[in-house]
Every structure is written in structure tokens, then in C-alpha cells.
Amino acid sequence: MTMDDYFYNGELMKCYEAAKQVSSGQEKELADKYIALLKEYDFATYPKPASIVVSQEEERADESYSSSDLVAEIRAIKDEAEFTRRVKELEEIAKLGTVDKKAQSFFTQGELFLFAHHYNESVHCFKQAVKESPNKALYWGITGQTMHRFGWMPFDALGYLEQAIQLDPTNARWKWNKALVLIQLAKDLQMAPFIANAAITLEEAITLCGEHQRSLKDAIQSTLDNMDSYVFE
Structure with a gap:
């Protein structure tokens, strides 16, 4: 995936890390812009999870x-x-x-x-x-x-939600929240890739809901059904 792909999918830490790897060429200007933007939101100083598998709460x-x-x-x-x-x-x-x-x-x-x-x-x-x-x-x-x-600013929220999903990729709630932030960005910035990725994330979140999560599943489905009205109201 490219830096843009990561950015519009709300994977800002991955975007930041990818941008740091660009040292020259046509992408350098774009990489520098991403680095400057994300440093403003403290991505350079985020706590680092250890590279071990930890059992997460359900x-x-x-x-x-x-x-x-x-x-x-x-x-x-x-x-x-x-x-x-x-x-x-x-x-x-x-x-x-x-x-x-x-x-x-x-x-x-x-x-x-x-x-x-x-x-x-x-x-x-x-x-x-x-x-x-x-x-x-x-x-x-x-x-x-x-x-x-x-x-808080959407990029603040997305940074923390991205890490939650990275650690617990089967948690439907964190994906739902990520989609809500992407929808907010699509509304604020009028950029279509945010809303497209929000829709994909909501579909993923629905499939991850357990049998005991009926209310959460209904809330996610409602967000998906009404997504366009949130953005274009």
C-alpha cells in the first residue's frame, strides 16, 4: 500500500512509518508533508507496544x-x-x-x-x-x-484507534469508531477516499460482531445505512 492508501484508510502510523522510509525521488515532497502533519499529532512519540502476543479483553x-x-x-x-x-x-x-x-x-x-x-x-x-x-x-x-x-481532532482519535485495531483486529467496536472518524473526515474535507474506506471498515465490523453484540451490530448497520446523509447533509 502507498502512503496515500494508508492515510485515507486511517492507518496513520503506517503512513508515518512509510513516509520516513522515503529518502529521495518524486515521493519525497509528499512524504515530508505527511511527516510534518503527523508529528503535529505526536505520532513520533507514541508508546510502543512490545512485539509479543497479548490476550485482549472481549x-x-x-x-x-x-x-x-x-x-x-x-x-x-x-x-x-x-x-x-x-x-x-x-x-x-x-x-x-x-x-x-x-x-x-x-x-x-x-x-x-x-x-x-x-x-x-x-x-x-x-x-x-x-x-x-x-x-x-x-x-x-x-x-x-x-x-x-x-x-478532539480526527487525527488524534484515529491514531489511538489504529493501535487498538492493530492489537485487537477482531474487535468490532474499535473498527466502528474508526469508521465514524473517517466519515467525519469525509464530511470535513470532502474527500471521497475517506468515505469509501469507512464503508469497507463498517462491513468488516459487522462481520466481527459476536452473537452477544446485537446492539452494537445494529448501531454499526445504522451507521452504514445512513452514511451518505452524515456526509452530505
């Missing part, structure tokens, strides 16, 4: 993950003092815990901020979780999803 029928169980437990606390104590405990773990516990703490804090509608703080915590544990697709995916839903 989305459950209620659209949650096992990593979210602690969030549900803390949110169920009615006593304000106990709630505050648990949050402070999370903050201490984020400072002093093992790598995995730090990552889980940041993820939990990120979800708590998300429920409280503090989106900047939420994304900050999710990014910290990625930094601590870059092999966990959930952390990348939830970061990209949150960015897209709450006003």
Missing part, C-alpha cells in the same frame, strides 16, 4: 469490559467519605503501584472522569494508561473513542 453483552468492573463498584458507593477514600487510593496506586496496577488505576480514573463529564481529565488518564501498558488494546481504543466523541 467486550461483554452489556458493552462493558472486565476492566470496568472496578469503576462500577466505586460508582455504587453512596458514602461520600468512602468514595473519596477509594479515589485517593487509586491516585496512590497510580504513583506507587506495579506497571499493570498503575495502568488499571489510570483507566479507572479515566472512566470516573468520563462519567463526571470531565473529558480533558478523562483523556489524560486514558493516555497515561496507554503509556503504562501499551499492549492493551482497550486502553488505546477507549482513548480514541473518547477523543472522537468529545471534540
Whole structure:
């Protein structure tokens, strides 16, 4: 695939890496433009997943993950003092815990901020979780999803979603979110390749949905059915 192919398919890290390999010739000018653009979105400093196979969490029928169980437990606390104590405990773990516990703490804090509608703080915590544990697709995916839903630039969101899909290519939700960002880019920039790749990604996402993911499958199908109206409204 060419740099353009990667770019319009939302595979921005692959585009960035391909551009870095161009040292001369007619493509050098284009490569330099991609490098300059993607450096603005911190692609040069992304955490690097280790080259090992890691078992990824599967989305459950209620659209949650096992990593979210602690969030549900803390949110169920009615006593304000106990709630505050648990949050402070999370903050201490984020400072002093093992790598995995730090990552889980940041993820939990990120979800708590998300429920409280503090989106900047939420994304900050999710990014910290990625930094601590870059092999966990959930952390990348939830970061990209949150960015897209709450006003970050499309290239920011796509970068994180790309890594989530790279780590967990059978997760339909991350592909759906990637398609939503591609649709947004097609609308904003009026570039047809984005919408064409969004359609392909949505078809892939539908086929990846498990029997227990009926609501997700319906949402993806609705996006596919109404895609043109999103772009050309």
C-alpha cells in the first residue's frame, strides 16, 4: 500500500512509518508533508507496544469490559467519605503501584472522569494508561473513542484507534469508531477516499460482531445505512 492508501484508510502510523522510509525521488515532497502533519499529532512519540502476543479483553453483552468492573463498584458507593477514600487510593496506586496496577488505576480514573463529564481529565488518564501498558488494546481504543466523541481532532482519535485495531483486529467496536472518524473526515474535507474506506471498515465490523453484540451490530448497520446523509447533509 502507498502512503496515500494508508492515510485515507486511517492507518496513520503506517503512513508515518512509510513516509520516513522515503529518502529521495518524486515521493519525497509528499512524504515530508505527511511527516510534518503527523508529528503535529505526536505520532513520533507514541508508546510502543512490545512485539509479543497479548490476550485482549472481549467486550461483554452489556458493552462493558472486565476492566470496568472496578469503576462500577466505586460508582455504587453512596458514602461520600468512602468514595473519596477509594479515589485517593487509586491516585496512590497510580504513583506507587506495579506497571499493570498503575495502568488499571489510570483507566479507572479515566472512566470516573468520563462519567463526571470531565473529558480533558478523562483523556489524560486514558493516555497515561496507554503509556503504562501499551499492549492493551482497550486502553488505546477507549482513548480514541473518547477523543472522537468529545471534540478532539480526527487525527488524534484515529491514531489511538489504529493501535487498538492493530492489537485487537477482531474487535468490532474499535473498527466502528474508526469508521465514524473517517466519515467525519469525509464530511470535513470532502474527500471521497475517506468515505469509501469507512464503508469497507463498517462491513468488516459487522462481520466481527459476536452473537452477544446485537446492539452494537445494529448501531454499526445504522451507521452504514445512513452514511451518505452524515456526509452530505
